[in-house]
Amino acid sequence: MFYEVMGALLKAAAEPVATQNAQGDDVDRFHAQRVAQMLERIGGAWPHLLDALCRENEILAEALAIDHEDSDPEHDDPLAENRRLLELAEQTMATTDNADTRRSLRAALAEAAHLQRAALRAGRQAR
Numbered sequence: 001m002f003y004e005v006m007g008a009l010l011k012a013a014a015e016p017v018a019t020q021n022a023q024g025d026d027v028d029r030f031h032a033q034r035v036a037q038m039l040e041r042i043g044g045a046w047p048h049l050l051d052a053l054c055r056e057n058e059i060l061a062e063a064l065a066i067d068h069e070d071s072d073p074e075h076d077d078p079l080a081e082n083r084r085l086l087e088l089a090e091q092t093m094a095t096t097d098n099a100d101t102r103r104s105l106r107a108a109l110a111e112a113a114h115l116q117r118a119a120l121r122a123g124r125q126a127r
Helices: 001-021 024-063 077-095 099-125
Strands: none
Touching: 001 024, 001 077, 024 099, 077 099
């Protein structure tokens, strides 16, 4: 619920930003429109971001062959867990000679990037 409310608030903030600066010069109007567009997109994507992040964590943990639910007390914080998993993936890529492990991690990172793009795309479509 919190994430849905935050998204709606960000989207709602876009309208006054765009209309308040309508009297400025062309540069002011351009910047106001860009800020409003960013607020609208972030607000639209916001509800999808946490789900995508949690799924991304699952994908990375699976590729790293760890149970991320039991691996760290910070697993309740998806951002901290994501940071930890990405650091572990980077360390593993830098130190492993196992081609299958490297291939699995590259595939997991590609899938995670796809989830991020899908969340942002959903935000653009939520206008």
